[in-house]
Amino acid sequence: MDDQENLARRFEEHRGQLRAVAYRMLGSLPEAEDAVQEAWLRLTRADADAIDNLAAWLTTVIGRICLDLLRTRSSRREEPMDETFVPDPVLRPLTRIDPEQEALQADSVGLALLVVLETLEPDERLAFVLHDLFAVPFDDIAPIVERTPPATRQLASRARRRVQGATPSTETDFGRQRQVLDAFLAASRGGDFEALVAVLHPDVVLRVDAGALVRGGAVSKVVHGARTVAAQALTFSQYAGSARLVLVNGTVGVANAPEGRPLSVMGVTIADGRITHMYILADTERLERLDLPAVLAD
Structure with a gap:
């Protein structure tokens, strides 16, 4: 029992990192938690005393788990990912913002990147996720994707070009972010x-993910242009x-x-x-599953 408790304690030291990797890989909070739990189960079945670097071992294991899940998704998907899809957001109250601490949060990767x-x-x-976001060497990633390190490097390079070309930049100052959102809400309420229109970029893109069903008149859609998006907001x-x-x-x-009835969450750039x-x-x-009332009550 002492050995098991010690192993559990060591695993907990790495849980946050594993969850961060899984969330970036899967874009789903429940799936990320399931992947972390599976990593724990695999650790309990392994010879822990023979693991020299537990952090590296667990990162490799969580990578394999997530890769298997993504490959299963791809094999089941008859069409490309719906352009209306919005990943699970990570929510926190707006109170007590500390920009330096927020920048260090493991799960603060933006929705745009996801x-x-x-x-x-x-x-x-x-x-891309393991190397560019978590600095895992290509030599460690290569066995997971069953490629040589140079071929793995090419995978990351190709992904990097696509990410850099498609991920919009965004304002990083919390005060200016809040000013823009306050203006947006004031205009909506009024x-x-x-x-x-004035608070929206002329080429603004609105992506709405209402799920598989139509609920309360909300439908999944992608809308372009300030005046069209403003009309949707009204x-x-x-x-x-x-x-x-x-x-x-x-x-x-x-x-x-x-x-207390969850209606929507909006992230912006x-x-x-x-x-x-x-x-x-x-x-x-x-x-x-996000427990919005608890976040808003804080």
């Missing part, structure tokens, strides 16, 4: 169409009064749970004082 990662092939995603202005600012994946966003991309999760089943 959306782009969904477009990569499983092996590309693994090579039904001010021109004020909404359609749901009746809910703007209950919307609150929260941290969505480490940046200021909006969550809405009127009377901001450049030059205007919103360039909006990512809205309105899938009730997935929102209920």
Whole structure:
């Protein structure tokens, strides 16, 4: 029992890192937790005394688990990833923001990057996430994807080019982020169409993921252009009064749970004082797992 307790203690020291890897690999919080639990089970079945570097061993194991899950997804998927898909957001209250600490949060990877990662092939995603985001050497990644280190390096390089070309940059100052979102909510609550247009970039892209079913009139969609997006925002202005600012994946966003009923979470990217991309999760089943009322009550 003492050995098992010691092993569990050592595993817990690495849980945050493993969860961070799995979340970036899978874009799903429940799947990331399941992957971490599977890593623990595999550790209990291994000869722990023979593991020289537990952190490296666990990172390799979680990589293999996630890669298998991604490959299974790809084999079951008859069509490319729906362009309306929004990954599970990581939420925190907006109170007590410490920019330096937030920058160090393991799960503060932006929704914009996660959306782009969904477009990569499983092996590309693994090579990029492990090497570029967690500094795992290619020599350690190569056995996972069953390639040579040079070929693995090429996987990461190809993924990197796609990520850099498709991931929008965003304002990093919390104060300026909040100013833009405050202006957006004020215009929505006031039904001010021109004020909404003014806070949106002319080429803004709105992505709404309402899940597989139509709920409450919300449908999954991708909308382009400031005036079109502003019109969509006014359609749901009746809910703007209950919307609150929260941290969505480490940046200021909006969550809405009127009377404790999860309605939506919105993450954004901001450049030059205007919103360039909006990512809205309105899938009730997935929102209920996020416990929005608890986040908003803090």
